[in-house]
Amino acid sequence: MLEIKNLHATVGGNEILKGINLTINKGEVHAIMGPNGSGKSTLSYLIAGKDGYEVTKGEILYNGVDLTEMKPEVRAAEGVFLAFQYPIEIPGVPNTTFLKEALNSVRRHRGEEELDAMQFVKLIKAKAEELGIAKDMLKRAVNVGFSGGEKKRNEILQMAVLDPKLAVLDETDSGLDIDALKVVSEGVNQLRSKDRAILVITHYQRLLDHIVPDFVHVLAHGKIQRSGGKELALELEEKGYAEYGVAAE
Amino acid sequence: MSGKAQTIEQVREFTDDSYKYGFVTDVEVDTAPKGLNEDIIRFISAKKDEPEWLLDSRLKAYRHWLTMPEPEWQKPKFPAIDYQDSYYYSAPKSVGDGPQSLEDVDPELLKTYEKLGIPLFEQERLAGVAVDAVFDSVSVATTFKHKLEEVGVIFCPISEAVKRCPELIRKYMGSVVPYTDNKHACLNSAVFTDGSFVYIPKGVKCPMELSTYFRINAENTGQFERTLIIAEEGSYVSYLEGCTAPMRDENQLHAAIVELIALDDAEIKYSTVQNWYPGDAEGNGGIYNFVTKRGACRGRNSKISWTQVETGSAITWKYPSCILQGDNSVGEFYSIAITNHHQQADTGTKMIHLGKNTTSRIISKGISAGKSDQTYRGLVRMGPKAEGARNYSQCDSLLVGDKCGAHTVPYIESKNKSSVVEHEATTSKINEDQLFYLRQRGINEEAAVALVVNGFCREVLQQLPMEFAVEAQKLVGISLEGSVG
Numbered sequence: 001m002l003e004i005k006n007l008h009a010t011v012g013g014n015e016i017l018k019g020i021n022l023t024i025n026k027g028e029v030h031a032i033m034g035p036n037g038s039g040k041s042t043l044s045y046l047i048a049g050k051d052g053y054e055v056t057k058g059e060i061l062y063n064g065v066d067l068t069e070m071k072p073e074v075r076a077a078e079g080v081f082l083a084f085q086y087p088i089e090i091p092g093v094p095n096t097t098f099l100k101e102a103l104n105s106v107r108r109h110r111g112e113e114e115l116d117a118m119q120f121v122k123l124i125k126a127k128a129e130e131l132g133i134a135k136d137m138l139k140r141a142v143n144v145g146f147s148g149g150e151k152k153r154n155e156i157l158q159m160a161v162l163d164p165k166l167a168v169l170d171e172t173d174s175g176l177d178i179d180a181l182k183v184v185s186e187g188v189n190q191l192r193s194k195d196r197a198i199l200v201i202t203h204y205q206r207l208l209d210h211i212v213p214d215f216v217h218v219l220a221h222g223k224i225q226r227s228g229g230k231e232l233a234l235e236l237e238e239k240g241y242a243e244y245g246v247a248a249e
Numbered sequence: 250m251s252g253k254a255q256t257i258e259q260v261r262e263f264t265d266d267s268y269k270y271g272f273v274t275d276v277e278v279d280t281a282p283k284g285l286n287e288d289i290i291r292f293i294s295a296k297k298d299e300p301e302w303l304l305d306s307r308l309k310a311y312r313h314w315l316t317m318p319e320p321e322w323q324k325p326k327f328p329a330i331d332y333q334d335s336y337y338y339s340a341p342k343s344v345g346d347g348p349q350s351l352e353d354v355d356p357e358l359l360k361t362y363e364k365l366g367i368p369l370f371e372q373e374r375l376a377g378v379a380v381d382a383v384f385d386s387v388s389v390a391t392t393f394k395h396k397l398e399e400v401g402v403i404f405c406p407i408s409e410a411v412k413r414c415p416e417l418i419r420k421y422m423g424s425v426v427p428y429t430d431n432k433h434a435c436l437n438s439a440v441f442t443d444g445s446f447v448y449i450p451k452g453v454k455c456p457m458e459l460s461t462y463f464r465i466n467a468e469n470t471g472q473f474e475r476t477l478i479i480a481e482e483g484s485y486v487s488y489l490e491g492c493t494a495p496m497r498d499e500n501q502l503h504a505a506i507v508e509l510i511a512l513d514d515a516e517i518k519y520s521t522v523q524n525w526y527p528g529d530a531e532g533n534g535g536i537y538n539f540v541t542k543r544g545a546c547r548g549r550n551s552k553i554s555w556t557q558v559e560t561g562s563a564i565t566w567k568y569p570s571c572i573l574q575g576d577n578s579v580g581e582f583y584s585i586a587i588t589n590h591h592q593q594a595d596t597g598t599k600m601i602h603l604g605k606n607t608t609s610r611i612i613s614k615g616i617s618a619g620k621s622d623q624t625y626r627g628l629v630r631m632g633p634k635a636e637g638a639r640n641y642s643q644c645d646s647l648l649v650g651d652k653c654g655a656h657t658v659p660y661i662e663s664k665n666k667s668s669v670v671e672h673e674a675t676t677s678k679i680n681e682d683q684l685f686y687l688r689q690r691g692i693n694e695e696a697a698v699a700l701v702v703n704g705f706c707r708e709v710l711q712q713l714p715m716e717f718a719v720e721a722q723k724l725v726g727i728s729l730e731g732s733v734g
């Protein structure tokens with residue numbers, strides 16, 4: 001589903017990614033761990049298509065098609081979803097208005113009929129309930145005044161509504177309380193299926209107890225330094241990143 | 250159709266799409282000869298079968314107008330207007346002696362309003378909004394007239410009001426905007442053709458929204474309408490005006506006057522959704538929208554609230570204002586101005602505090618896109634007797650792209666130590682992170698801009714009556730088309 005080959009990329013003129021190779025197949029869950037500033041979010045932005053993140057070498061293929069040629073909204077409509085590490089606030093735009101516009105844009109792209117107001121409200125209420133999201137959060141402006149954890153839950157709500165094929169979760173666990181972590185993990189696990197793929201970026205092996213990955217990768221110095229199974233996360237938790245040439249602070 | 254013709258057709262459809270009100274209605278018209286002179290004014294006055302005093306006041310205004318220099322203080326610059334190259338009166342022949350009942354209105358005109366999204370018949374039956382439809386120089390239909398009359402509300406074309414209630418017209422017309430006020434208002438006082446008149450009697454809360462829909466159709470014709478709203482003691486009315494015009498390569502002048510009078514404890518809510526033809530993407534054509542709007546809070550505890558959504562016109566130049574005469578009176582100005590391509594807008598408000606404990610509130614949201622330019626100009630004056638008066642102003646500008654401009658020019662004059670004036674202003678570029686976030690969710694760039702801008706304007710959109718808020722939101726999106734990418 002996702003093939004990243006020898007990806008080199010720059011941000012603001014600095015080379016951050018220096019030859020990433022990563023293949024994610026349908027049905028798989030991958031986790032990326034790595035020290036602060038190693039380029040994890042950069043990688044997620046490159047997959048989503050943020051301006052200013054430039055591929056200088058290599059490629060990102062999504063179902064065999066070069067992603068970098070596609071606008072962000074097309075990638076999204078094609079099923080790429082990014083749960084942001086820092087969700088963005090959009091003053092004055094109610095959460096539901098935003099979600100309805102997003103869902104209907106995606107549905108139009110997929111050749112599906114748009115949902116009318118009634119159908120949409122029904123859908124969103126059900127999803128919000130599953131994720132333990134209070135009704136008033138739906139009416140409020142997108143992420144404005146949301147607590148850190150509420151913002152993260154809101155990302156998962158959007159994911160649940162948009163029903164992506166490839167979900168990239170950038171530190172969605174950071175800032176969640178214990179109960180929320182469970183709810184969010186359940187939300188993600190529900191999405192797990194043989195024709196979807198999930199990439200979680202995290203600092204904590206704790207999350208991986210809930211969302212059990214098929215593969216764990218260590219990203220440092222702009223490269224995948226090591227890949228392994230779930231046990232790699234446990235090892236990192238114990239030893240830190242010293243062996244990858246990153247000094248413990 | 251040949252391949253080439255087809256392509257041309259498609260291109261036209263595509264480019265015309267952004268201004269969907271650009272069509273022309275083919276009706277037989279009655280026009281005054283081209284140009285401006287005393288005979289033309291006599292012609293208009295005779296067409297309307299006006300009393301002597303009104304013709305005299307028109308002529309007085311015209312003679313004064315001749316002596317007035319063109320104003321030059323505004324930011325938008327444009328070539329001198331050739332006043333002789335325009336028609337000052339144009340009316341569909343079928344209208345004959347003024348507006349009739351809906352059944353008698355020329356079907357061609359009814360179709361026009363339907364195409365504009367204002368099906369007059371339906372409005373009458375379903376929407377519960379009374380509409381006065383002004384087509385070029387005349388009113389073609391007013392709905393709900395009789396229902397309103399049952400509660401004593403008069404809602405009719407101003408030319409009809411001149412005949413029906415001349416004493417009200419003589420007492421109030423020109424009492425808020427005198428003909429000497431400014432060059433464009435003076436011209437209007439000389440050549441105004443039609444517009445709406447509203448009278449709400451003492452203690453009456455007008456049972457429905459009133460609205461006037463202005464349509465410029467004829468070529469080379471100026472529209473000079475005049476609106477007068479009088480709210481007697483303890484009365485309330487909410488009024489909305491909408492405007493569109495066909496797409497033409499020449500600029501057309503629209504110089505209106507709106508006067509509002511609120512007596513003790515009365516409230517007038519005046520909303521505008523202005524969508525005159527803005528000109529094409531290269532800046533050709535479009536309406537010059539030079540309008541004088543002013544409300545007088547004459548009574549104690551009276552309130553006048555202006556809400557405007559300005560998206561059209563090549564140049565918009567207007568400052569809906571409040572004169573807060575009565576003690577404890579309240580003035581409000583909520584504005585959204587959107588300019589795109591080569592549009593220019595110089596708009597804002599004046600709050601003149603004269604009475605004690607008067608308060609005013611100004612919320613202005615300016616959005617500039619493309620190569621457009623906008624100025625917010627706001628005057629707050631605290632008179633010597635305006636003890637305890639307060640004003641709060643907030644002016645936010647949003648820039649879409651880097652070829653547009655936004656300027657904020659506040660004027661604050663205080664002759665009273667006990668009054669308080671607060672002014673806040675911000676200017677920001679549209680936030681790329683917000684756009685990316687929305688696009689990551691599948692929303693295309695243009696729709697993302699529209700969503701962010703709608704959010705930015707929310708405070709003002711909320712002031713509009715429900716029925717129109719939805720339309721206005723769509724309009725925000727439409728007027729920003731072609732602003733990105």
Ligand SMILES: Nc1ncnc2c1ncn2[C@@H]1O[C@H](COP(=O)(O)OP(=O)(O)OP(=O)(O)O)[C@@H](O)[C@H]1O
Nearest residue numbers: 011012014016035036037038039040041042043085
């Ligand atoms: N606009 C920019 N200009 C220059 N450097 C940048 C820019 N954006 C990010 N960087 C740098 O790129 C590097 C990678 O950042 P990134 O956000 O991808 O790290 P991360 O692995 O997600 O870290 P964290 O675990 O703290 O979230 C950092 O050193 C960061 O400072």
Ligand SMILES: [Mg+2]
Nearest residue numbers: 040041042085
């Ligand atoms: Mg990060």
